[in-house]
Amino acid sequence: MSGVQTRKVKADEEGMRLDRWFKAHFPQVRHGELEKYLRKGQVRVAGGRVKANRRLETGEEIRIPPLSNAPTEKKPRQPNKTDAEAVRRLIIFEDDEIMALNKPFGLAVQGGSKTKEHLDGMLAALEKNGERPRLVHRLDKDTGGLMIVAKTRQAAQRLGDAFKGHDVEKTYWALVAGAPRPYEGTIDMPIAKKMVRIGEGEEERVIPAEGEDAKKAITDYQIIEEAGTVSFLAMRPVTGRTHQLRVHAAAIGCPIIGDGKYGGPSAKIEGVSPQLHLFCRSMTFPHPKTGRNMTLSAPLQGHMLETWKFFCFGKNAKVEWPEDLHS
Known part of the structure; x- marks a missing residue:
């Protein structure tokens, strides 16, 4: 004690x-x-x-007060020059208010009991005049792509409000098994902390959640390209539930490649990396200082870039979403 x-x-x-x-x-x-x-x-x-x-x-x-379950405090990972250099290599846009990073696959955004290296800890190395870059949203460890980081407290508050208020439009790229029909549409399916799968093999599906903990979840999607048994899918989360895109892709019978948790055996294909093929490609959001909408995009990287080359998919593909689809 x-x-x-x-x-x-x-x-x-x-x-x-x-x-x-x-x-x-x-x-x-x-x-x-x-x-x-x-x-x-x-x-x-x-x-x-x-x-x-x-x-x-x-x-x-x-x-x-006196706390049980010692130790009394987690020792933070000490920021250093290496961390600062590592973060700066990820920057794809920067001004006085924000930084945009292209987060690598496999890098955790925040720490935990078993996570020593994480982006939040690395950002501390860029502290200047008592201000340090702040996270305003998250990406799963296994998901790569665009992250917006606030450079000031005021920017963090305004961006945080924008994310909470659904004023940010995100576009993700995914490699999925099969091809959803219709070619573009909306998935409206409740999600809970524990999802259920039914069926076996190719017939296995994630089914809608029921009960008090089921939360409304909506995702727009469109096929960009097809290649045999897989598709290059663009996905736009309208709501922001945990693992929403992964759950919804599995629910329509087209799990994201590399997603063994929700996709099962169907999420594995020969000749392609077993890592999760989900990437935050772009965001449109109000700039924290001007209030005007800006759009930033992250170039495809890592194993997904290699997969895109393998299937000859366009790494600079343009995605346009219908306006006022959910107004």
């Missing part, structure tokens, strides 16, 4: 929720335990009782 601690909120933690601050500093403390500490007034901010969703301000003191 450790004693009572007092920590000050750093400049780069401005606006962070208390529960997320706790998760970053004390990952061994479960959310339920934190809620218990808050109810009893054992965790306080600026001397007062608060709730888990309280937004922190620079310089505020956080009272931390």
